[in-house]
Amino acid sequence: MxxxxxxxxxxxxxxxxxxxxxxxxxxxxxxxxxxxxxxxxxxxxxxxxxxxxxxxxxxxxxxxxxxxxxxxxxxxxxxxxxATKPTEDLSKKLDALNKLVDNTHVGGTMFFDVSNMSHSEKIGTNPSNHKDGHGATNGTGFDVKRFYLTVDHKFDDVWSANLTTDFNYQSTLSQTSLFVKKAYVQGKFDPLFTVRFGAADMPWIPFVEKWYGYRYVENTITDRSFEGGRSGGTATAGGVGAFGNSSDWGVHALGATTGDNSINYQVSVVNGRGYRNLSRSKSVDAEARFGYSPIEQMVIALGGYSGKRGNDVEDGVPTRTASRGDAMVAWRDKTWGAGAEYFHSENWDDILKYQGTGPGVGVAQGTVKDKADGYSVWADWHFYDQFAVFARYDHVSYKYTTLTDVERELKDKYYNAGISYDVLKNLKLALVYKHNQLDGPFATPYHYKTNEVGFWGMLSF
Known part of the structure; x- marks a missing residue:
């Protein structure tokens, strides 16, 4: 055209x-x-x-x-x-991967030390001898007391999940262990109402650790192993152990506000055997805590525990209910930290010692009981840049009755002192001296002493 x-x-x-x-x-x-x-x-x-x-x-x-x-x-x-379609598909996959990475956090915390330990025992009027036993091994060694590997994933603004493994190695004992310390699903519906299902932090011990600040040097008093107990004329390594669990399997409800005049709480209904033993019994245990902060730097907290510690089993010998009461006052700011913790327990050891296989079965079993009181005080001072000095003193009095209704008492004294250096924001080192002394009952006296000096550290990422 x-x-x-x-x-x-x-x-x-x-x-x-x-x-x-x-x-x-x-x-x-x-x-x-x-x-x-x-x-x-x-x-x-x-x-x-x-x-x-x-x-x-x-x-x-x-x-x-x-x-x-x-x-x-x-x-x-x-x-x-x-050509655009594969690019769009790849872009969608990359967006999904970025979302997964952004909502997932992988971290870890390691407690390690290299130290020299000297342990001696004395029974009755016999001389004191250096020997291994009761949780102590003479010599020098490197230990990885704890290595926590944590994976946190956030599904949305309410639901999330946590998995934390617990690994430890002690060269002096040639022992390596791996456990699941925490494994829970969490629903956070309000700052004052969060629910966790699974193995999670218990109300008391982890809360005290945050205010204490030197968990990598030593466990808090209710979590520190007490090697005494009523085991005849001498204590054994299977004594009372700790007076609480840092984590356990169950349902946990918690919440907190922030700032001055704030409150915090947690209630846990658990199996009672701790995170290392996922077992069943006819009843469940309960632990609770309530805290109040008149100012942000200070806290006053009360707590309690009650239950059978997972030992209420079919065809088992009836046992008393184990109980523990807790109290703490603590202060912490950028320069100073100080606190005092107290606990009282009853029948904590009774449940583990008498289940129908040893003395105390039947009528005599009703006369056996135990109780313990303990307190811990600590303080630290950041005197220059990354340097701080710290000290702590613990005392535990453990009393039990024999089958003839005679009361016996064991006393445990522990203290440490040292200087810490924050090498990096996530790496701490401390030069520490520790002393522990256990004195047995008057009728059959024994004295265990342990001195330890070395470097302790914490690495987190």
């Missing part, structure tokens, strides 16, 4: 030009009229027909070229769309 219009325009132009030129020529100079015969006219018509054929051919080529351009553009667009 464009070619036909072009041809007509050229012809019209030529005609107009010829007409104009002819009109501008004087009549005297205008050529005479020319007569065209039939043969000439036929020749001109043939030339015009040939010209029209050429124009039609050119128009067909132009239309074919336009169609080819349209097909090419369509093919290019299809290729572009096909």
């Amino acid at each position: 464009r070619s036909k219009l072009l041809t007509v325009a050229i012809a019209a132009g030529l005609g107009v030009t010829s007409f104009s030129a002819l009109a501008a020529t004087p009549k005297s100079q205008q050529p005479a009229r020319v007569t065209v015969d039939a043969a000439t006219l036929q020749q001109l018509q043939a030339q015009l027909a040939a010209l029209q054929a050429k124009v039609s051919e050119l128009e067909s080529k132009q239309e074919a070229q336009a169609d080819a351009q349209i097909e090419t553009a369509k093919a290019v667009n299809d290729v572009q769309v096909a």
